[in-house]
Amino acid sequence: MNEERIVKTLCRMCDDRCGIDVHLNGDRIVKIEGDKSHVWNRGRLCIKGSHGAEMFNSPERLKKPLKRTGNGFVEIPLEQALDEIAEKIREIQTRYGPRAVGVWKGEGVGFAQQEELARRWIHAIGSPNYFSNDSACFASRWIGNGLVLGPQGFQADVDNADCLIYWGQNPPNSHPNVTQQINRARARGARLIVIDVRFTQIARLADLFVQVRPGTDGALALGIIRELIANNWLDYQFIKNYTVGFEALKKYAQQFTYDYVSRETGCDAAWAVPQIAREIRNSMPRTGIVVGNGFEHHENGVNSIRAVACIDGLIGSVDRKGGKYLPAGPGLQELTLYNEKPLRHLEPLGADRFPVQYDFRHECHTMTLMNTILSGKPYPIRAIIMTAANPAITNPNTRKVKKALGSLDLLVVRDLFLTETAELADYVLPAATYLERSELVTHALFHTLTLTRRVLPPPEEVQDEYQFFHDMAHRLGAGDYFPWKNEDELNRWLLADSGLTLEQLQEAPSGFQYAQPRYQKYLEQGERPFRTPSGKIEFTSDYLKGYGYSELPVYIPPRTNIPDPDYPYTLVTGARKVMYCHARGHNLPALSQALTAPEMELHEANANDLGIQEGDVVRVTSRIGSIKIPVHIASADEIIPGVVQITHGWRDTNVNEITLDDTFDPICGFPVMKSVPVRIEKE
Amino acid sequence: MKMVTILPERCVGCRNCEMACAFAQSGDSCSRRWSNIRVDVSTAERFVMPIICFHCDQAWCMAVCPANAISRNGDTGAVVIDPTRCAGCKMCILACPYGNIHFDHEQHISRKCDLCGGDPECVKHCISGALNYEEIDELIGRKRDILDHKLAKVMKVHQGRTDDE
Numbered sequence: 001m002n003e004e005r006i007v008k009t010l011c012r013m014c015d016d017r018c019g020i021d022v023h024l025n026g027d028r029i030v031k032i033e034g035d036k037s038h039v040w041n042r043g044r045l046c047i048k049g050s051h052g053a054e055m056f057n058s059p060e061r062l063k064k065p066l067k068r069t070g071n072g073f074v075e076i077p078l079e080q081a082l083d084e085i086a087e088k089i090r091e092i093q094t095r096y097g098p099r100a101v102g103v104w105k106g107e108g109v110g111f112a113q114q115e116e117l118a119r120r121w122i123h124a125i126g127s128p129n130y131f132s133n134d135s136a137c138f139a140s141r142w143i144g145n146g147l148v149l150g151p152q153g154f155q156a157d158v159d160n161a162d163c164l165i166y167w168g169q170n171p172p173n174s175h176p177n178v179t180q181q182i183n184r185a186r187a188r189g190a191r192l193i194v195i196d197v198r199f200t201q202i203a204r205l206a207d208l209f210v211q212v213r214p215g216t217d218g219a220l221a222l223g224i225i226r227e228l229i230a231n232n233w234l235d236y237q238f239i240k241n242y243t244v245g246f247e248a249l250k251k252y253a254q255q256f257t258y259d260y261v262s263r264e265t266g267c268d269a270a271w272a273v274p275q276i277a278r279e280i281r282n283s284m285p286r287t288g289i290v291v292g293n294g295f296e297h298h299e300n301g302v303n304s305i306r307a308v309a310c311i312d313g314l315i316g317s318v319d320r321k322g323g324k325y326l327p328a329g330p331g332l333q334e335l336t337l338y339n340e341k342p343l344r345h346l347e348p349l350g351a352d353r354f355p356v357q358y359d360f361r362h363e364c365h366t367m368t369l370m371n372t373i374l375s376g377k378p379y380p381i382r383a384i385i386m387t388a389a390n391p392a393i394t395n396p397n398t399r400k401v402k403k404a405l406g407s408l409d410l411l412v413v414r415d416l417f418l419t420e421t422a423e424l425a426d427y428v429l430p431a432a433t434y435l436e437r438s439e440l441v442t443h444a445l446f447h448t449l450t451l452t453r454r455v456l457p458p459p460e461e462v463q464d465e466y467q468f469f470h471d472m473a474h475r476l477g478a479g480d481y482f483p484w485k486n487e488d489e490l491n492r493w494l495l496a497d498s499g500l501t502l503e504q505l506q507e508a509p510s511g512f513q514y515a516q517p518r519y520q521k522y523l524e525q526g527e528r529p530f531r532t533p534s535g536k537i538e539f540t541s542d543y544l545k546g547y548g549y550s551e552l553p554v555y556i557p558p559r560t561n562i563p564d565p566d567y568p569y570t571l572v573t574g575a576r577k578v579m580y581c582h583a584r585g586h587n588l589p590a591l592s593q594a595l596t597a598p599e600m601e602l603h604e605a606n607a608n609d610l611g612i613q614e615g616d617v618v619r620v621t622s623r624i625g626s627i628k629i630p631v632h633i634a635s636a637d638e639i640i641p642g643v644v645q646i647t648h649g650w651r652d653t654n655v656n657e658i659t660l661d662d663t664f665d666p667i668c669g670f671p672v673m674k675s676v677p678v679r680i681e682k683e
Numbered sequence: 684m685k686m687v688t689i690l691p692e693r694c695v696g697c698r699n700c701e702m703a704c705a706f707a708q709s710g711d712s713c714s715r716r717w718s719n720i721r722v723d724v725s726t727a728e729r730f731v732m733p734i735i736c737f738h739c740d741q742a743w744c745m746a747v748c749p750a751n752a753i754s755r756n757g758d759t760g761a762v763v764i765d766p767t768r769c770a771g772c773k774m775c776i777l778a779c780p781y782g783n784i785h786f787d788h789e790q791h792i793s794r795k796c797d798l799c800g801g802d803p804e805c806v807k808h809c810i811s812g813a814l815n816y817e818e819i820d821e822l823i824g825r826k827r828d829i830l831d832h833k834l835a836k837v838m839k840v841h842q843g844r845t846d847d848e
Binding site for chain 1: 692693694695696697698699702703705706711712713714715724726727729731807808809810811812813828829832833835836840
């Protein structure tokens with residue numbers, strides 16, 4: 001059989017889920033290209049997207065379950081592996097209580113659907129301990145925006161905006177095909193403002209680029225708020241009818257003068273603030289502001305995100321065309337059991353210390369988990385079932401992560417490859433790739449729902465996420481929660497209330513548009529137009545005040561603004577590289593030739609001071625450890641002097657060996673990974 | 684004939700085109716050194732410039748090649764080098780005013796864009812929309828459209844905005 005054919009589905013080399021054409025020769029995937037009919041990427045694909053074929057065909061892919069023995073890993077049959085794992089879970093839950101088992105969702109094989117299955121399963125077996133990579137990425141933006149606007153999927157309406165502000169985000173590397181969306185807006189005449197620590201790829205398109213020191217975005221946001229208020233560049237009608245806390249915010253913002261903002265951020269605020277405010281005035285309400293991961297990983301991240309979200313409220317761009325739009329979802333049923341079987345009384349780990357995180361996300365705290373595994377306090381956690389997460393690379397303080405995970409009674413890792421985390425496991429289970437699964441994916445901004453195709457069946461002993469959680473639940477007496485025979489039946493159930501059918505979606509392989517854009521839906525919501533406690537946009541939060549936090553989106557200067565003589569540089573981590581997705585892709589021979597080694601970005605002025613040339617190896621030391629890494633010298637304003645950047649994800653030179661897992665944003669519990677005090681010495 | 688058109692003001696210098704070209708040319712590596720398209724980036728001078736062979740109607744590289752290794756593909760219009768005929772004399776590199784031909788120091792032959800046989804990988808990997816594979820008249824149309832939107836916006840600002848939600 002050598003018949004050439006093309007199957008349309010969605011990419012999952014990152015979470016943007018571009019439309020792809022998978023070219024097959026018989027049952028071999030020979031090429032992956034962008035799907036010209038998919039609204040998200042319109043035929044274009046980044047390099048890791050097309051190298052999905054290399055990933056899929058990799059000889060290193062796991063195809064058989066592995067069990068750790070005295071002689072290392074040995075292959076065992078799938079049924080035996082599932083039986084033994086279930087038995088061990090049962091023993092641990094009997095001995096230490098149901099909550100001694102946790103589940104951890106990574107992002108290696110999927111997101112929404114996989115996440116909900118993991119959440120459902122852990123509650124089904126009686127434990128509240130759901131962990132994920134989100135508690136160190138994304139969740140704080142959900143919380144920060146949610147505190148002000150309500151926890152719903154607001155997004156900048158890129159295609160209709162007259163001004164776009166990309167703040168702490170670099171789409172060409174982190175959301176590649178958003179770049180063409182931004183360029184479409186620019187071709188219409190939209191203005192682009194980029195605010196970042198680094199002069200990033202997206203900054204190259206900007207009409208206005210403003211560079212700020214790590215963790216000082218809140219000061220700039222409050223300076224902009226002050227300027228908007230001083231000039232009456234506001235939507236007073238919206239403020240009056242739909243917001244709370246305006247007077248308090250107005251009063252608080254007064255102290256954010258040009259001088260103060262300049263001092264804190266390092267930018268020339270007398271130049272930048274009026275310009276940004278004027279661009280907002282000229283475009284409002286069609287001002288689409290995007291807050292990126294750059295806000296997270298600081299001690300005051302949530303408040304900085306809140307301050308920016310307050311701008312949306314002040315200018316009335318909330319749910320307006322071209323503004324901070326709230327697209328309708330497709331109305332899928334929820335798999336989680338938080339209403340049906342809430343387990344908060346079992347003290348989900350970290351919910352006592354970071355209650356806001358738990359209220360908004362139902363997430364436990366992965367950094368607390370490491371201490372808990374090692375200490376048994378506040379209660380023992382002895383087993384973790386991990387699905388395609390790689391915290392041995394991606395969590396802060398990875399030395400501790402490896403020690404903690406390695407000391408569990410049971411660590412099960414499902415993944416595509418034998419990752420650094422999988423190497424610590426008692427059982428490694430081979431997971432199905434995105435090309436072997438069928439799931440529902442929403443591109444909300446385009447009101448498009450796509451059913452992904454099972455391009456090829458998974459190898460015999462490789463399971464998809466649903467089958468795994470189904471089989472484990474049935475072995476542990478929680479089978480009632482997993483009644484669907486397979487993924488297809490589950491998809492049918494998820495669609496039950498949506499008015500859509502599986503057949504409809506099958507007939508629309510490049511996605512089905514389930515709704516037309518509708519704006520200002522809050523006008524129809526009666527007394528409680530927004531899903532905040534007050535029902536309005538909250539410039540001040542009584543809810544936060546109730547937990548003892550500040551009700552205002554206060555600015556607290558990052559510690560790195562006053563350099564520690566022992567650790568005078570500020571380390572930022574996590575700037576994305578387009579060929580990799582976090583710790584993924586480095587093991588693919590062709591793709592990884594694009595960037596063969598990590599490097600530390602260092603400003604040329606600092607390089608001169610330290611006597612460092614391009615490629616020299618330096619030792620970077622934080623208060624928990626040090627790594628050796630070659631230097632890339634950044635010219636002009638590619639990075640701020642005094643700040644260095646190292647991208648995470650590398651096995652051998654892992655920057656997370658020196659990021660901090662004991663210093664947190666007190667609201668969301670995020671670790672400090674983007675303002676780590678370090679010292680740099682020439683090797 | 685279609686060509687790879689370039690709108691430099693859209694380019695972000697992400698280098699997906701270079702990586703894709705490299706893989707198409709080498710078959711086993713995304714290293715930029717195999718790429719026929721190049722993106723020049725200068726942060727200090729604030730420019731990004733992607734450049735690829737224009738497949739000139741009067742191709743000087745083709746005219747100057749003493750080995751008759753360079754010819755035009757009738758289907759795609761691409762000016763292509765036959766690696767089995769190339770003598771490695773580098774005359775084409777000297778002749779090209781744009782630096783669009785480079786030298787393969789392992790095979791000792793000149794290398795350049797061949798439009799991937801009419802389905803260029805660089806364009807399919809251009810996430811900014813700076814590169815398109817199209818007739819030159821399409822590019823002209825798009826450039827005019829962009830200008831018209833800019834002019835219309837300026838006029839709108841002068842006349843007062845209208846909200847068309």
